[in-house]
Amino acid sequence: xxxxxxxxxxxxxxxxxxxxxxxxxxxxxxxxxxxxxxxxxxxxxxxxxxxxxxxxxxxxxxxxxxxxxxxxxxxxxxxxxxxxxxxxxxxxxxxxxxxxxxxxxxxxxxxxxxxxxxxxxxxxxxxxxxxxxxxxxxxxxxxxxxxxxxxxxxxxxxxxxxxxxxxxxxxxxxxxxxxxxxxxxxxxxxxxxxxxxxxxxxxxxxxxxxxxxxxxxxxxxxxxxxxxxxxxxxxxxxxxxxxxxxxxxxxxxxxxxxxxxx
Amino acid sequence: xxxxxxxxxxxxxxxxxxxxxxxxxxxxxxxxxxxxxxxxxxxxxxxxxxxxxxxxxxxxxxxxxxxxxxxxxxxxxxxxxxxxxxxxxxxxxxxxxxxxxxxxxxxxxxxxxxxxxxxxxxxxxxxxxxxxxxxxxxxxxxxxxxxxxxxxxxxxxxxxxxxxxxxxxxxxxxxxxxxxxxxxxxxxxxxxxxxxxxxxxxxxxxxxxxxxxxxxxxxxxxxxxxxxxxxxxxxxxxxxxxxxxxxxxxxxxxxxxxxxxx
Numbered sequence: 405x406x407x408x409x410x411x412x413x414x415x416x417x418x419x420x421x422x423x424x425x426x427x428x429x430x431x432x433x434x435x436x437x438x439x440x441x442x443x444x445x446x447x448x449x450x451x452x453x454x455x456x457x458x459x460x461x462x463x464x465x466x467x468x469x470x471x472x473x474x475x476x477x478x479x480x481x482x483x484x485x486x487x488x489x490x491x492x493x494x495x496x497x498x499x500x501x502x503x504x505x506x507x508x509x510x511x512x513x514x515x516x517x518x519x520x521x522x523x524x525x526x527x528x529x530x531x532x533x534x535x536x537x538x539x540x541x542x543x544x545x546x547x548x549x550x551x552x553x554x555x556x557x558x559x560x561x562x563x564x565x566x567x568x569x570x571x572x573x574x575x576x577x578x579x580x581x582x583x584x585x586x587x588x589x590x591x592x593x594x595x596x597x598x599x600x601x602x603x604x605x606x607x608x609x610x611x612x613x614x615x616x617x618x619x620x621x622x623x624x625x626x627x628x629x630x631x632x633x634x635x636x637x638x639x640x641x642x643x644x645x646x647x648x649x650x651x652x653x654x655x656x657x658x659x660x661x662x663x664x665x666x
Numbered sequence: 667x668x669x670x671x672x673x674x675x676x677x678x679x680x681x682x683x684x685x686x687x688x689x690x691x692x693x694x695x696x697x698x699x700x701x702x703x704x705x706x707x708x709x710x711x712x713x714x715x716x717x718x719x720x721x722x723x724x725x726x727x728x729x730x731x732x733x734x735x736x737x738x739x740x741x742x743x744x745x746x747x748x749x750x751x752x753x754x755x756x757x758x759x760x761x762x763x764x765x766x767x768x769x770x771x772x773x774x775x776x777x778x779x780x781x782x783x784x785x786x787x788x789x790x791x792x793x794x795x796x797x798x799x800x801x802x803x804x805x806x807x808x809x810x811x812x813x814x815x816x817x818x819x820x821x822x823x824x825x826x827x828x829x830x831x832x833x834x835x836x837x838x839x840x841x842x843x844x845x846x847x848x849x850x851x852x853x854x855x856x857x858x859x860x861x862x863x864x865x866x867x868x869x870x871x872x873x874x875x876x877x878x879x880x881x882x883x884x885x886x887x888x889x890x891x892x893x894x895x896x897x898x899x900x901x902x903x904x905x906x907x908x909x910x911x912x913x914x915x916x917x918x919x920x921x922x923x924x925x926x927x928x
Contacts, residue, residue: 501926604927610916613735654872659870659871
């Protein structure tokens with residue numbers, strides 16, 4: 405009861421037109437924002453909040469649900485409600501595809517993970533030939549079939565992103581790109597060895613709520629959206645040689661970009 | 667009952683370990699995804715779904731809540747549940763800050779809105795001097811005070827983003843930048859006239875669930891996250907001359923970026 409008795413949480417405003425459960429959520433949110441309840445800390449119990457505010461148990465539950473939906477707290481069955489720790493964030497630098505990183509034989513993911521002092525891991529790798537969807541087909545210049553490389557990325561054991569790379573099959577078939585391990589520097593290094601010198605990448609960013617499958621794959625908490633990033637790699641002849649469709653846990657990423665002013 | 671009788675929705679799998687309300691949501695989600703229920707279309711009524719699946723009203727309600735939380739449907743009181751129309755999307759081009767746009771006397775917002783064939787609008791403009799937060803202060807080289815320009819952007823009458831520009835006060839005071847209307851080309855044009863030639867912009871992108879205030883300001887539906895974009899403008903001397911903190915309705919935006927490969 406320290407938090408309540410030390411005045412961290414105030415009283416309700418009976419004249420407000422804001423619903424009582426929202427007022428309680430507002431106070432808890434503000435206290436979390438000001439660090440009065442630290443990351444990982446337990447919120448006052450349901451009973452304590454019922455007593456403090458003089459409201460029903462259902463009202464308190466509605467307040468907590470609201471905060472859960474915002475991704476601020478998580479409820480552990482039988483243990484209580486806890487302030488969600490902010491996970492380590494992966495910063496995507498705007499130069500992550502610069503040739504100097506590839507020349508060192510490192511993938512963009514490895515470069516970024518090392519910069520953040522995290523342990524990178526890739527699992528669930530599946531490589532197969534398939535027919536492209538209409539969207540992927542349009543982005544790649546309408547190939548009849550594509551090579552799809554699906555994989556999940558983890559940082560320090562936590563899944564942070566799921567990615568699928570699509571390459572025109574005529575370009576990737578019977579090359580190291582079709583192997584589970586494409587070798588040092590990843591598929592971009594292999595593309596250049598095959599004569600497809602990379603010129604630039606276009607990235608498209610969206611954010612949305614995850615599908616149930618994405619919640620499972622990325623082990624997302626309630627109230628955590630995903631960032632969907634669709635990147636197309638172009639060679640110096642202007643051909644789209646790869647499309648990578650990535651779904652990222654939004655609470656694990658900050659994306660950085662550099663825009664010229666001229 | 668067309669959708670149900672024509673076999674769009676299947677039956678439940680009694681041997682599945684997936685909860686019944688999730689199975690129903692899965693079927694509705696898939697039907698929406700395949701266009702069996704078009705944008706704006708009404709879903710079968712609660713009673714129809716109760717009858718079709720042979721489940722309780724509460725189970726059907728839980729399925730609908732799940733889809734609402736994902737932003738796929740919205741419930742209109744007394745009318746039914748509808749497939750949310752995908753709103754017109756604002757595409758942010760990677761060259762939106764190129765000088766040629768500023769030279770035409772247009773702001774980035776105007777340029778983008780015109781490209782999308784939409785009617786741009788700005789409201790709730792407030793310009794004032796204030797003390798910067800620790801974060802803004804660090805980004806701007808620790809000015810004692812800043813000029814803050816707050817405003818909301820609308821497309822075709824719909825709020826799509828709320829932005830606050832911060833400039834070191836010593837740079838902006840008693841200039842057109844401190845005026846509600848800074849004139850043709852916006853504050854970037856004025857900064858250049860004041861001798862701060864713009865060199866580049868750094869952008870940081872995050873996605874998260876909105877605060878209650880943001881839901882209100884941007885009139886967000888349930889299950890719609892926000893994209894937070896923090897942009898810093900640097901002049902050719904390397905000085906950070908402006909920070910713009912923008913919160914965007916995620917269902918109204920696609921952000922495009924161009925990354926060099928070299």
